[in-house]
Amino acid sequence: MRGDATEPETEAFLAHRNLLFTVAYEMLGSAADAEDVLQETWLQWVKADRGQVRDQRAFLVRITTRQALNRLRTIKRNRETYVGSWLPEPLLTVPDVAEDVELAESVSMALMLVLETLSPTERAVFVLREVFDVDYDEIAAAVGKSSAAVRQIAHRARRHVDARRPRQTASSNEGRAVLESFQRAVETGDPQALLKVLAPQVVLISDGGGIKHAALRPVTGAERVARMFAGGMGKLDGTITTEPTVVNGNPALLVRLDGKIDGVMAIGVEDGRITGLYYVRNPEKLSHVTSATPLTLH
Numbered sequence: 001m002r003g004d005a006t007e008p009e010t011e012a013f014l015a016h017r018n019l020l021f022t023v024a025y026e027m028l029g030s031a032a033d034a035e036d037v038l039q040e041t042w043l044q045w046v047k048a049d050r051g052q053v054r055d056q057r058a059f060l061v062r063i064t065t066r067q068a069l070n071r072l073r074t075i076k077r078n079r080e081t082y083v084g085s086w087l088p089e090p091l092l093t094v095p096d097v098a099e100d101v102e103l104a105e106s107v108s109m110a111l112m113l114v115l116e117t118l119s120p121t122e123r124a125v126f127v128l129r130e131v132f133d134v135d136y137d138e139i140a141a142a143v144g145k146s147s148a149a150v151r152q153i154a155h156r157a158r159r160h161v162d163a164r165r166p167r168q169t170a171s172s173n174e175g176r177a178v179l180e181s182f183q184r185a186v187e188t189g190d191p192q193a194l195l196k197v198l199a200p201q202v203v204l205i206s207d208g209g210g211i212k213h214a215a216l217r218p219v220t221g222a223e224r225v226a227r228m229f230a231g232g233m234g235k236l237d238g239t240i241t242t243e244p245t246v247v248n249g250n251p252a253l254l255v256r257l258d259g260k261i262d263g264v265m266a267i268g269v270e271d272g273r274i275t276g277l278y279y280v281r282n283p284e285k286l287s288h289v290t291s292a293t294p295l296t297l298h
Contacts, residue, residue, distance in 0.1 A: 019132075034068075069120055069121070089288060114164045121145070
């Protein structure tokens with residue numbers, strides 16, 4: 001076992017680091033866990049026999065997938081006892097992510113929540129095949145299944161996700177315009193203005209993690225959600241300000257209470273109205289909303 005990495009080994013790992021992080025994050029929904037997986041991947045990479053590695057990218061993706069799959073099985077059990085609704089850890093992303101429609105959809109709160117309903121193996125196969133276009137043989141090596149089994153899993157997972165994913169993805173310009181209208185409505189507490197920007201069957205999911213106040217179950221319907229914002233935001237003890245931002249490649253509001261970050265509210269948009277609101281207040285999930293996290297599919 002070698003404890004020190006050579007410069008070429010380090011350069012090779014860093015060249016693929018953003019890709020590996022994106023793979024791990026999409027599998028886990030947690031930046032903190034994804035970072036841990038990358039550390040484990042690095043340790044495996046340093047110990048590997050370089051002479052046996054024909055494709056460095058494929059090799060690193062395979063290690064990352066195995067490590068993430070092991071971790072996913074553990075954290076999936078832990079999430080069963082999570083207080084209230086669970087949302088992915090939000091990531092502040094650079095504008096390029098929002099312009100990449102495929103990447104923005106793959107890390108959106110809406111799709112990440114759909115991925116939570118898959119089994120760990122189904123999620124790994126779906127992410128590698130549908131998001132990163134990894135071939136079946138390579139996925140089979142990563143998840144420890146035959147290629148034939150992986151094809152069946154991929155088909156099943158795709159059918160499951162397609163039945164639950166949003167109908168369409170709004171353009172970044174449309175998303176920004178809707179966010180501006182929503183921000184004005186929230187800041188004024190005007191229920192009528194909120195009703196104009198919310199789709200009739202909008203769903204609000206809030207995540208306080210048992211640390212901050214949040215609705216324990218999803219709130220459905222424009223009138224109920226509008227009432228919560230019209231009355232609920234005013235109940236926070238302090239001065240509330242909101243700032244437009246881009247989280248997980250999609251429009252969001254950074255919410256501050258007396259100047260300190262209190263939460264992040266991401267939105268999903270269809271036909272010019274908000275269909276999904278994802279409000280993360282759990283302070284343990286807000287460490288990646290002040291500086292951008294680079295993500296990539298390549």
